[in-house]
Amino acid sequence: MKIILIEDVKSLGKKGQIVEVNDGYARNFVLPKKLGLEATGKNINDLKLQKANEEKIAAEQLQAAEDFAAEMEKQEVVLTIKAGEGGKTFGSISSKEIAEAAKSQCGMEIDKKKIQMPEAIKSLGTYEVSVKLHPKVAGKLKVKVQEEK
Structure with a gap:
């Protein structure tokens, strides 16, 4: 049968x-x-x-997912962190903070689990963070870390 x-x-x-x-x-x-x-x-x-x-x-x-990745690559997220002398930071920037900043600054809903960072960001500067949107699509998001004043 x-x-x-x-x-x-x-x-x-x-x-x-x-x-x-x-x-x-x-x-x-x-x-x-x-x-x-x-x-x-x-x-x-x-x-x-x-x-x-x-x-x-x-x-x-x-x-x-491809459309969202293209839109995301045009955006930049700005985060601030406390820093001491010589640009040495206190703490780090995690994927949760990046997801919250993307939602508040750009209106983009990004799951913090989909943000792929080898390690937390611990210094000032501009970084490109990979975001896994689909098994076949990964986008890049610019994250600018500035000193909190």
């Missing part, structure tokens, strides 16, 4: 695959636990439409 998997089944396959199983296994395990559907013409058609819709949504999300 051919089955369309609704969920990932460890020994059978991934969601959306069409697999061949024994009739008893399908009737007694896969179908009652709602792990799959019988592969009828209507169900196969529905699966194709669902995959096409998912691909369309994924393409729209990718385009939106």
Whole structure:
């Protein structure tokens, strides 16, 4: 019997695959636990439409991430930090502070977990911080750190 998997089944396959199983296994395990559907013409058609819709949504999300990255690269976020003699700072700038400043200064909603910094910013100057917007898209944001007066 051919089955369309609704969920990932460890020994059978991934969601959306069409697999061949024994009739008893399908009737007694896969179908009652709602792990799959019988592969009828209507169900196969529905699966194709669902995959096409998912691909369309994924393409729209990718385009939106690329647009946001292009917009973000035009912006600059300014942060201030206390500094002592010789430009030595007290403390550091974290991804949380950068996300809050981007929201207040530029109106951009950036998740602090998506801001990729090898380490916190501990000195004055201008930095480019990478922001992972999508698995295929990463944008750059300019962060200018100034001395607090």
